[in-house]
Amino acid sequence: MNVLSLLEKIDLSSIGCSFADIRIEERTFTSITIENHIVSNGIEESNVSAFIRIYSGGRWFYTSASDLSLIQEKILSLAKTAKSFKGVEKRFFQLSKPHKSILLKKENKNSTVYSIKEKLELLKHFDSLTANLNLCKISQTNYIDRYSKVYYANSAGVKSAYDYTGAQIGLFYTLSGGGEPFADNCKIYSSDFSGLNSSEDLLKSSIDESIDFLNAKNADPGVYPLILSPMTTGVFAHESFGHKSEADFMLGDENMKKEWEIGKKVGSKVLSIIDDGNIEDASGYCPIDDEGTRANKTYLIKNGLLSGRLHSLQTAEELLEEPTGNARALNAEYEPIVRMTNTYIDKGDKTFSDLVSSVKDGFYIKTLKHGSGLSTFTIAPLRSYRIKNGKIVEPVKINVITGTVFETLGDIEALSDTVVLHSSLLGGCGKMEQYPLRVSFGGPDMLVSKMNVS
Amino acid sequence: MVKEYYSIKSEQKSINISASQIDSLRNKDVQRGSVRIFNNGKIGISASASGADFAKLEASAIENLKLETVSGYDLPENSVLEREFEHKSYDDSELIGIADRVLNKLRYDHPEFVFSGNVSFESYEKSLKNSAGTDLKLRNGYLDVSIIFKSKKSAGIMDGYFGNLYQGDMDFDEFCSVADDILSNYDNELDIEEGKIDVVFQGFQGTIMYPFFYKHLNGELIEKGASYFSSGRSGFCENFSLYDVNDMSLSPSPFDADGLIRKDPKLSVIDRGRLVAPLFDIRKAVKYGKKPTGTSVRSYNGATHIAPNFLMTNTTDIKLKDFEKALLVIMTSGGDFQDDGSLSMPVQLAYIVENGKIKGKAPQLILHNTIENIFGLDYIGTLNDRMYENDKFGYFASKMILKKG
Numbered sequence: 034m035n036v037l038s039l040l041e042k043i044d045l046s047s048i049g050c051s052f053a054d055i056r057i058e059e060r061t062f063t064s065i066t067i068e069n070h071i072v073s074n075g076i077e078e079s080n081v082s083a084f085i086r087i088y089s090g091g092r093w094f095y096t097s098a099s100d101l102s103l104i105q106e107k108i109l110s111l112a113k114t115a116k117s118f119k120g121v122e123k124r125f126f127q128l129s130k131p132h133k134s135i136l137l138k139k140e141n142k143n144s145t146v147y148s149i150k151e152k153l154e155l156l157k158h159f160d161s162l163t164a165n166l167n168l169c170k171i172s173q174t175n176y177i178d179r180y181s182k183v184y185y186a187n188s189a190g191v192k193s194a195y196d197y198t199g200a201q202i203g204l205f206y207t208l209s210g211g212g213e214p215f216a217d218n219c220k221i222y223s224s225d226f227s228g229l230n231s232s233e234d235l236l237k238s239s240i241d242e243s244i245d246f247l248n249a250k251n252a253d254p255g256v257y258p259l260i261l262s263p264m265t266t267g268v269f270a271h272e273s274f275g276h277k278s279e280a281d282f283m284l285g286d287e288n289m290k291k292e293w294e295i296g297k298k299v300g301s302k303v304l305s306i307i308d309d310g311n312i313e314d315a316s317g318y319c320p321i322d323d324e325g326t327r328a329n330k331t332y333l334i335k336n337g338l339l340s341g342r343l344h345s346l347q348t349a350e351e352l353l354e355e356p357t358g359n360a361r362a363l364n365a366e367y368e369p370i371v372r373m374t375n376t377y378i379d380k381g382d383k384t385f386s387d388l389v390s391s392v393k394d395g396f397y398i399k400t401l402k403h404g405s406g407l408s409t410f411t412i413a414p415l416r417s418y419r420i421k422n423g424k425i426v427e428p429v430k431i432n433v434i435t436g437t438v439f440e441t442l443g444d445i446e447a448l449s450d451t452v453v454l455h456s457s458l459l460g461g462c463g464k465m466e467q468y469p470l471r472v473s474f475g476g477p478d479m480l481v482s483k484m485n486v487s
Numbered sequence: 488m489v490k491e492y493y494s495i496k497s498e499q500k501s502i503n504i505s506a507s508q509i510d511s512l513r514n515k516d517v518q519r520g521s522v523r524i525f526n527n528g529k530i531g532i533s534a535s536a537s538g539a540d541f542a543k544l545e546a547s548a549i550e551n552l553k554l555e556t557v558s559g560y561d562l563p564e565n566s567v568l569e570r571e572f573e574h575k576s577y578d579d580s581e582l583i584g585i586a587d588r589v590l591n592k593l594r595y596d597h598p599e600f601v602f603s604g605n606v607s608f609e610s611y612e613k614s615l616k617n618s619a620g621t622d623l624k625l626r627n628g629y630l631d632v633s634i635i636f637k638s639k640k641s642a643g644i645m646d647g648y649f650g651n652l653y654q655g656d657m658d659f660d661e662f663c664s665v666a667d668d669i670l671s672n673y674d675n676e677l678d679i680e681e682g683k684i685d686v687v688f689q690g691f692q693g694t695i696m697y698p699f700f701y702k703h704l705n706g707e708l709i710e711k712g713a714s715y716f717s718s719g720r721s722g723f724c725e726n727f728s729l730y731d732v733n734d735m736s737l738s739p740s741p742f743d744a745d746g747l748i749r750k751d752p753k754l755s756v757i758d759r760g761r762l763v764a765p766l767f768d769i770r771k772a773v774k775y776g777k778k779p780t781g782t783s784v785r786s787y788n789g790a791t792h793i794a795p796n797f798l799m800t801n802t803t804d805i806k807l808k809d810f811e812k813a814l815l816v817i818m819t820s821g822g823d824f825q826d827d828g829s830l831s832m833p834v835q836l837a838y839i840v841e842n843g844k845i846k847g848k849a850p851q852l853i854l855h856n857t858i859e860n861i862f863g864l865d866y867i868g869t870l871n872d873r874m875y876e877n878d879k880f881g882y883f884a885s886k887m888i889l890k891k892g
Contacts, residue, residue, distance in 0.1 A: 065554075066790060069707075073770075074790035075554035080536040093503075093511035099518075099537030114512075114579075153554060170713040207713035213827045214713045251829065282637075282644040285506025286601045292642045366515060368503075402823055407835045408643040409851055409892060411821025432831035433822055435853065435892060439642075465605075485892070487831035487853055 034101055036184045037135075037194065043105060045188040048112040050089040052126035054187035055104065056323055057083045058365040061145050065153055065176040067160045077149055082365040087111050091120035097366050125350035129325060131190025136320055137182065138313075143198035144178035144226045152176050155229060156202065162236055163206050168244060170214065171207040176200070177458050178226060179471075183323070191325035197318050199471070200226045201458040204236055210247050217243040217400075217415060222456040224314040242399075242416060242428075249428040252417065252486055258395035258446075259434065259484045260388050260420070263453035265398045265412060267474030270306050270378045271462070272406030273438045275474075278308070278333045278341075279359070279371040279464075280348035290352065295339055300442030302337040303381055310358055310374035315473040316456035317376070319361060323369035328358035333376075334442075345371050363467040372464060378476030381448025388447055388480045390423040396486065397425055398434065411435050435485045449478040489562055490548075490618045491746075494520040494539040495787065497611035500579060502586045504634070507594055507602045509586050512579060519787040522548040530558040534788035556790075560773040563746045565620035572736035574628040574654040577608040582630075585657060589632065592663050597636075597670045604634040604650065613740065621746045627736060629654050632662065638673060646673070647818050647836040651875045654736055658876065665874060668845050669817060669838070677839050677847035684889050685813040685867065686854060687840065689874050691800050691883035695832055699824050699858055700729065704756060705793045706765035710775050715828055715858065716762050723760035723862040728801040731756050731766065731782060737879055738797035739784065745769050745791055749781030756798070760862075768793050799880055803868040807882060808843030814889065815840045819854075828858035833892060851892040861885045 036057050045053040059081045066074040082099045085108055094115040098107050153176075160174040178200035185193045203220040219239035221232040261269060276282075283289045310319040310328030320328050324346050332340040342352070345360035348371055360369035389397070397420055402413040414431045436444075454475035461469030496518045503511045520539020524531040531554070533547035577585075586606040593602050610628030615621065633650035637643065649666055651657075688694045699715075708714035734741040734752035742748045747769060756764045767775070768783030768791050784794040807813070815838045822832030837849040856865060865886035873881040 064788070068790075069711075071559075072554065072556045074532065075551065075556050076532050076534060076788050077551075078534055078536070078788055082537050092509065095511060095513035095515075097515040097517075149554065170711040171708060207708070207711075209712050209717075211712075213825075214715075214717070215826060216713070251825070277644055279644075281505065285508070286637065286639055288639045289637075289642065366517060368511065368513060403821070405821035407645065407818075407820060408641070409833060409835065411833045413821065413823040430825050432825060432829060433833060433853070435821070435833050485853075487855065487890075 039101060040184055040186045040192060043108070043186060045108070045186060048108060050087045050112050050115050051122055052088040052188055053086065053108065053112070054185065054324065055083060055085050055108070056362070056365055057081065057101065057184045058181055060179065060181045060364070062177065062179040063144065063149055063152055065149070065156050067156060067174045069172055070160060070164050072153070075149060075153060084362065084365045084368065085111055086368060087115040088126065089115035090118040091122045092118050093368070095368050123347065123350060125346040126189055128346050128349055128356050129187060129189040129191055132193070134193045134321060134327065136195040139180065139196045139198045142225065143180040143196070144200050145180050147226045152178070152226070159202055159204060159233070159236055162204070162240060166240065168208045168210055168247070169206050170209050173205045175203045175459060179458060185321065185323065185325045187325055193321045193325050195321050199224050199316050199456065199458055200229055202229055202232065203459045206240070206243070208243055208247055212247065215243060215246045217246070220457060220459055222316060222458065245428045246416060246430070249430050252396065252419070252429040252431045254487050256483050257486050258392050259481050260392065260395070260397045261479045261481065262397070262399045263475050263477060264455050265401050266378055266476035266479040267376070267455055268401060268404040268412060269410065270476055271373060271376050271474040272404040273410040273441065274306055274333065275308070275373045275376045276406055278343050279373070280342040280344050280352055281371045284348065284351055293339060295341070297339045298337055299339045299439060300334055300337045301445040303448055304334055304337050304442060304445050305332060305379040306334040306376065307332055307379055308343060308359070308373055308376045312375045312454065315375045315454050316458060317374035317472040319374045322358040322360045323362045324360040326356045326358040326360065328374060331357045343371050343373065345369065361470065363470050367467055370464065370467065372470055373462060373472050375454060375473040377452055377454055377474060378448065378479065380450050380452045380477045383447045383449050385449050385478045388449060388478055389420060389425060391447070391480065392420045393422060395420045396429065396431065406438065409435050409437055410441070431486055433487050435487070441481060441484060444482045445479060446482050447480045452477050488524060488526040490545065491523040491525070491562060492541050492616045493614070493787065494518065495611060495613045497609055499607065499609045500577065500582055501605050501607035502582050504586060504590065504602060504604050507590060509583065509590070512583070514579070520544060521787050524548045524552060525558050525562060526552055528558055530556045532556070532788070558770070560769045562617050562619055563621055566742065566746045566748050567622050568742060568748055569624040570741055571626040572654065574610070575630070575656060576610060576628060577630060582606050582608055585632065588659065589634070589662070593634070593666065596667065599639055600636045600670060601639060602634055602636055604648070607631045615742065615746050617746060623742045623746055625740055630657060632657060634666070636670065651877070652737065653877060661876060672838055672845045672847055675847040676850060679839060679849050679889065681890050682888065683886050685810050685884060686887045687807065687810070687813050687815045687882045687884045689882060690878060690880045691798070691869060692880065694883060695819065695822050695830065696858065696861060697798060700798055701795055704766045704795065706767040706775065706777060707771045707793065709765045715826065716765070722859045723757065724864065724866050725759045726868060727757065727760050727862045727866050728755065729757035730754060730799050731780065731795045731797065732799055733781060733796035735797060735879055743768065743781045744783040744785040747779060747781050754780060766793050766795060800869045800883065802871060802881060805867065805870050806843070806872045807840065807870060811841065813840045813884070814849055815845065824858065830857065831855050853890050853892050854887040855890065856887045861887070
């Protein structure tokens, strides 16, 4: 079925409700798993579904459909329910400017042009990296790719479509030399399947580094200066500040609006945090959000000052700001809510060596298991190293590092001169029930003068 | 050749709450399906997230046998069961009524907070059949009332939550009483001494210890020397026993992902401190020459893997009121174990409880301990009372070392 033609035929403006939209997603993906060097799963799957929203009388009404031939019927049925509700309406939909934007750029250049057999052969090759390693007790190698087309239309005159493609290999392993086991992983992402081919050295060096951790001691708890790698910096930015920039958290809270006034000093003057849905090769690529708004490059913090927020149409209207193209849904079974896309701390002007040599007694957090950000943020490190007198000396194990968000943002002392963005299809961002949403995060290496190490 | 057909149909209604108001009503019917073909030691799989056209999926699964995905086991034969867990169903207006009633009460009694969350009802039917005579069906449903709160004085995005699942009627008065306890004491922050303290969680299932056992009870990890239990270590106290339960209405299923029905719905996994039953699905049980334990899950389009159904500890006679002073943990996020069993757990919201009564809120803190001590010398166990009367399991308690955050 030609979805663009279907959208042309669907009538949203004459249903008698203030606003209506429809989003249709066609998604094809491949997933292959090798467990302990035996292929345990291999599947290619294609799905299509539609999500319909109607706003009437101050309330939203949603439904979804996987049979596209029933869409008009579902719209009329939902409109009938919606019109029976009478309440005070907001006018956020006036912020939706009509446009027709078709950004289908990957139709001939996505992961579906490669056969599942080719993907399996590549995965087997990477899986063999742990096959002869006696220390490796458990291994799991995963391949996943996705090609999605997202079509959108609303009653304000927007019609849009864009596509996204990405592929990833993940190597998960547990090493043991007879003592405590050490579980670790390494993931390689590319926006194009062929880009995965040249990743062997990266995977090998990851395994070599993991071996060093078999004999790593636990770090002494305390407050230390820390250098966060780009991956860890990215998770820090995402968890500690990114979620706080999602403007739906401010709705109905006058105090929050005052606390988060644009222009307020919130961090060190070297700090700038950006969210940008237009980065094509990253897993948070979303040039048009799920309300048909074109994505912005939004400075959340610029030179230490609060500069912007992430918005949907509704939050922009409530806060008297402009939409930023950050209304995203996990898939076409959910409604869009305010989400990040590609979020990163901007670069500084130091080298990594400059940062390390400035630390007398601290740690370098290279990789992590997970992070979270509420009133305090937490990061559970995986591979960490002790820094002593300006040199990285030994691997250590750290349970968790914590900090108060605003204190830590103010304690950022220096940033390296290169930003690395980490993309992923294995996992993603969680908010309420919508997990895992594809995003990316990153930054430079970052020196923070003090954080709690447990 | 054995063919397996799996489908799950669910009807979901959800009222979303934002900025202390009802924001939306969402209705959706979801159907997922898959076909697996077992033939000469190989599996072919095909699946769909938008319906279950078995004829189409079957043809595709047969085609996918060429990928040579290894099975290494046979599916259960003639495993037959139909189970429906009694539950109350709700229509849109009833859900809106519940949301309105809860919000009116919270807004009136606690105007210093902003509330979000949802009131939702889901009913589902799961069906698993194979051409070797297995025919399994499960029907269940539940109401979920989940509220997130944020103090208007706070610059954070959320400060805590409370909520419950119901299969019968919601006990509105009890729900509001629990909410009231949590919210009324939120601004009353008390000091607390660092050191060892009795710590109480709403239930063992919500603690960070649960995923530790989820991972390390995996029979394959144990066999391969990659588990905490691999060296034969237990070191847990005799008072501690752990069970895997698969036939309670809030547990995943009375049959596992391959269709195996375990004879004993309550399997003893750790008995008086000793590991007695590492967990295996059929595939890994065959591989290692063990008995399968009916503990496997799979997503509709994935391979089976080992996972407990519902782990529960033994229950003691102790009640919350028996603690002279304890820390009641409401929200903890971001902590983790090392593989040696050492734990650090940041706690974002906890209350100081004396003889069962909340006295005030604890400051932000971090709890430390080791898995060996939590289930060893510091172990207390599952208490004989609970936060909500209809909770299947009671509070869980253990001593931990408190450090201020």
